[in-house]
Amino acid sequence: MAFLVSPGVQVKEVDLTNVVPAVATSIGAIAGAFQKGPVSSVTTITSEEDLIKNFGKPNDSNFETFFSAANFLQYTNSLRVVRAESGVVNAVASGTAILIRDTDHYQGSFAAGEASVGEWAARSAGTWGNSIGVSICATATAYEEMLTSSNQTVGEDAVGSTSIAVDNIDLADDEIHVGDIISFFTDSAGTTPVTGEDGKQYEVTAIDTSTNVATIKRLDDPNGGGVHNVIPDNSFIKRRWRFYDRFDGAPGTSAWATQNGRGSGDEIHVVVYDTTGDITGFDVDSNGNRQNAIIETFANMSKNPNAKTAQGNTNYYPNVIYNQSENIFWMDHNSGGSNWGTDTTSAYTAVDTPTATNLASGTDDYAVTAGEIESAYDKFSDTESIDINLVIGGPSSIVADTSSGQDTHVTMITDLVEKRKDCVAFVSPHRGATVNVANDTTQTENVKTAFDLCPSSSYVVFDSGYKYMYDKYNDEFRFVPLNGDIAGLCANTDRVADSFFSPAGFNRGNIRGAIKLSYNPNQAQRDILYRARINPVVNFPGQGVVLFGDKTALTKPSAFDRINVRRLFLLLEKAIATAAKFQLFEFNDEFTRAQFRNLVEPFLRDIQGRRGISDFRVIADASNNTGEVIDRNEFVADIFVKPARSINFITLSFIATRTGVAFTEVGGA
Known part of the structure; x- marks a missing residue:
């Protein structure tokens, strides 16, 4: 301890409040x-x-x-x-499936895109991951687009029709995709809906590039069905991303990128959904189940690895997926996003086609x-x-x-x-x-x-x-x-x-x-x-x-x-051993030994009061801490307990006596 060399007051604390701690017994x-x-x-x-x-x-x-x-x-x-x-492996987007044991394994081996399995993998191994679909919307065009006059409807479509012919269904920069949500207009600006079609939308379920025909059904209608009204020849088409209505707007440039002079077009939306109904109970392709099949949504994430949210948290989309998703891991960037994942001042590569990936190849092994x-x-x-x-x-x-x-x-x-x-x-x-x-x-x-x-x-x-x-x-x-x-x-x-x-x-x-x-x-x-x-x-x-x-x-x-006796001793051993750790590196003298006894004896009295033991004795003195023990840097305590025993066998004796016999004569008391 320090010594005062001139008049003054020195304050110190000595903590003698140590107790035997409560320990878990039910895990x-x-x-x-x-x-x-x-x-x-x-x-x-x-x-x-x-x-x-x-x-x-x-x-x-x-x-x-x-x-x-x-x-x-x-x-x-x-x-x-x-x-x-x-023999389990995770479902993946493409290639040979791999096993990702847990988040530590992912961080150590796959978080930098080391595996060649496409963009996504299921969060854990098993065939359950084969039910996962992941859709990306990476640009405003992918989110929503008014098709030009080069891709209008061909011929008049009658009420109830589920087949819509167009000029060129896969026309570059004007194409229609499976899963798109489409609606029909009379003008190229998309301001005037076809008669009776205001607010009406349809989901594209298939496309035929040889005939330029899109197969459609009414959006979110449990009965499916075709167009509500006649769709005239040369009607204009607006297409939207399959899940556009689950987001406030199209991805664009984040506030962080603008404020820090980083590349434009860094935002990205991601949706995780059920493709079979095995996870949510709803198959995304079944009539009326599009919304119900959505498992997770992630809005306005960034392609910049340094991006932050307004609260200062990471907004880089692989990190957000890692931190928040319960179903998928990010494994690689979209092949079209050549500069995704870089800290650039240039515009991020535009991927104007929404992507939809169904995970596969996950296996079980029970x-x-x-x-x-x-x-x-x-x-x-x-x-x-x-x-x-x-x-x-x-x-x-x-x-x-x-x-x-x-x-x-x-x-x-x-x-x-x-x-x-x-x-x-x-x-x-x-x-x-x-x-x-x-x-x-x-x-x-x-x-x-x-x-x-x-x-x-x-x-x-x-x-x-x-x-x-x-x-x-x-x-x-x-x-x-x-x-x-x-x-x-x-x-x-x-x-x-x-x-x-x-x-x-x-x-x-x-x-x-x-x-x-x-x-x-x-x-x-x-x-x-x-x-x-x-x-x-x-x-x-x-x-x-x-x-x-x-x-x-x-x-x-x-x-x-x-x-009960085995579990009694586990309780005593665990609790007292935990408390005894604080005697390590102290001196083996009478003060320390008395401190240990004063620590353990109240604990054992409490156990005795709760009927766990009938008697006990703690020996930690010079009799078992001899000079030889002290010289070996050891401390010895002997704790004797008499455990309470549970009743396993009951004997009840019923004895009949004559009327004139005193019970003390036959009962012994």
Whole structure:
């Protein structure tokens, strides 16, 4: 400390308010195959709606993984998800499709236009991206154009006609494009509509360059239909970009470019839309669905890489797409925009034809291998950067629907939680063990045999099967693994009680959304399962589906063979270890040791008051911090606790006595 060498006042602060912090105990984690979403990176999900938004809907190939995650989110609101990297690739505009795992991968490998896949790629891998269309409007001419007298209508078109003949449908600088919105006028300035056609517009659905005929339909009319009125010969045509009415006006020169003396014509509009109806439910080409099929719009972006908005944010269109789009990545400039992406004082190259690009070649691969699913779960292995508490195994048949396939999956997850030692994993038997197996004796044998192959661990919890639930996304009923629900019960127990309470039983163990079970063990079968470390899930008439056991997968008789004790120690270890970090690099003397005891003991008294432990003792003194320990720059604290135990067995004795007998004579008190 500094010393005063002349009279004065020195002020200093000493912070002795350290406490053992609260730590998370309800964060879930799952990995598997999904319809879309980032690949091989951890994403935080807070709700089922969020899960759909980021990873897509369930299908026949991945519903077990999806609903394991979704069922967990019925009980809590924090889940980490990793999409396994299998044979998936992103849909692209052209060329050979590639895999863009996530935004980090994009920024490191593709953000400068390194890939030769055209202008756009889907934001994540999968066939879902094959439903994306992207349209660019880069100039005022592309936005709106009055065609000249060189391209007027040819012949009179009757009411209801859907075929319009013109002079030269692909005349340079005067052409009509598929998707254009057209209207008819009597004058070249486009001020006087054809009789009865004021406000009437039509969408071009096809063009025939050999006959110069455009096929049209009424704009945004669910019934389609042709022209409302007779279109006279030599009527003038105004064409507009397909999505012009979703913008305030045509792209031009941005205020930033004008103020900074940069090139004119730098603005660009972009629309992302659904070409099949698989994303929005509306196909852009179906009658009346043009507006409904629009997914995203981006107005008045700039082709200049240094462009800014009025608020000072980047307005360069690849950056805006990266920052704001949920569906696409920019991959390259339009081939006609020779100076797009440069900071120039010259006019930007005009691309006067609106472009419409349908992405293609995206692929799915739900048949993940053992190595691929293990690599996905390995993304959770770093305890310092990723905080998780409840690992959801999902389908144990994800590799193979056999006992050995289950053993491979469960062993992999056991290795993960044993390595981390700060979380608990939940696994179910493989699907074929109980689903569509008619004999419950066979089901019992299948479940026991499969779990007998799995390793012993107090960090893993086994359950007995699958629940039958309604899939609202596909309007059918499905059997899904129970492990997402069991993990959810632990999270719900944290909310309504504490993590050191048992999640089982009629008070806290009710499974949500279960219509029935694939396997409903009776008392004798539950005895077999419980001795084999398997927690039965039972459908009790009038009381619902209930988790009826709270064992861990530990074979050795121990306090740690119960879920509540294992989770109690995870809470204590995590919280106290977090607080103990602040003792690093302090002196190992009695002051520091007393400070540590004063930190930990109030925390343990609080846990004791909340019924988690019955007694405790903290030893951090000269008896375990000897001179040798101090000389090794170590600090040792021994924390003894007596954990509270959950009731698994109740004995009620009813004793009848004669009328004249005193209860003290037979009751011992």
